[in-house]
Amino acid sequence: MLARGVITTPKASYFSLPILIALTVFMAVSEAPGILRDWTISQNPVKLVSGDIRDGKCSTRKGFFTTCEAHLNYAYNGQTYDKDVEIMFVDIHAGDYDTDLVISGDHPDLATLSLGLDMLWNRIITLAVFVALLGGACIAMIFQILRVWRVRGQLHRAAQLEPVPVEITAFQRRGKRLTVTYADKIAGRKTGRAAHTRFEPGQEPLVVGAKDGKAVALAVWHGNTALPVLLDSRLERIDMTAEERASILAPLMAELGGQPRELVAQGKKGPSIMTRLGRVFLVILLFIAGIFGYWVWYVTSADSQFTSPAMDLNNMMPAPLNRWGCDQLKKRFGDQRAPFGCTASDYTSWK
Known part of the structure; x- marks a missing residue:
């Protein structure tokens, strides 16, 4: 059997x-x-042309998370309505937004900004991504906590122990306490699962080597548990007699040179400055090429002239490119309202 508490969940979780x-x-x-x-x-x-939009303002955070809010006052079929509207979307925009008051013909008590309708799919995708990422992180964390609890319950029962080398991915010393994160990705099952453990004062993991600059330690599978258990250098985590420990440690220590290896931080030699600069330059070039390609697709092939954030990119283009882009859009959408970046002084017709 193994000692209690040999697998833990990080308190931060x-x-x-x-x-x-x-x-x-x-x-x-x-x-x-x-x-x-x-x-x-x-x-x-x-x-509604006669509607009133008051206290309208937009603010941008992190460069592209835009929140717009306004107070709407309007009358429809003899009834007056007051509504507060707030919308959030992702956009790369410079300057003001041109918007109108829009209501539902079926439910006149529902009102919004035309900007909110233009960005509707943008808002849907933004919310879906946020909920998917945050919700996915919650589910993954809950699953990890439940898995650790299940493994800890299984360790209370006797089972066959199968040794396996594991990679030490991180460790931290606080006073006499040592916390270690390790992963099963070297041999055997190679599940890739990571586990977390805290050693008692004076205990150290049983380090048996190194791989790719990271320490390799000895762990054991306890029956069919989902996570391996990291062993200490004196095998105190296994319930056995002193004679049994000595008989197991003797040949192992002889192979390791008479004493267990220490867990020390391994320094890694990074790439040269020129290599780093080259990578940065390549990333910048790829980013510029991607932005330019996206802009060309927008002005020549997009289904709507109000595609965001492409219309903002078109507005930020140098005058000759902006003029050419607006000409391409006008060929396809000339009978409709002009998008931002291609409007005349009335903010509606094509320039």
């Missing part, structure tokens, strides 16, 4: 999980109702 769940719920609760409202409006939109 117990603090991070409620925060991630709260963020996921907050994103869904704050954005989903507005998206559902605007989806309903988009089925039968009615633009």
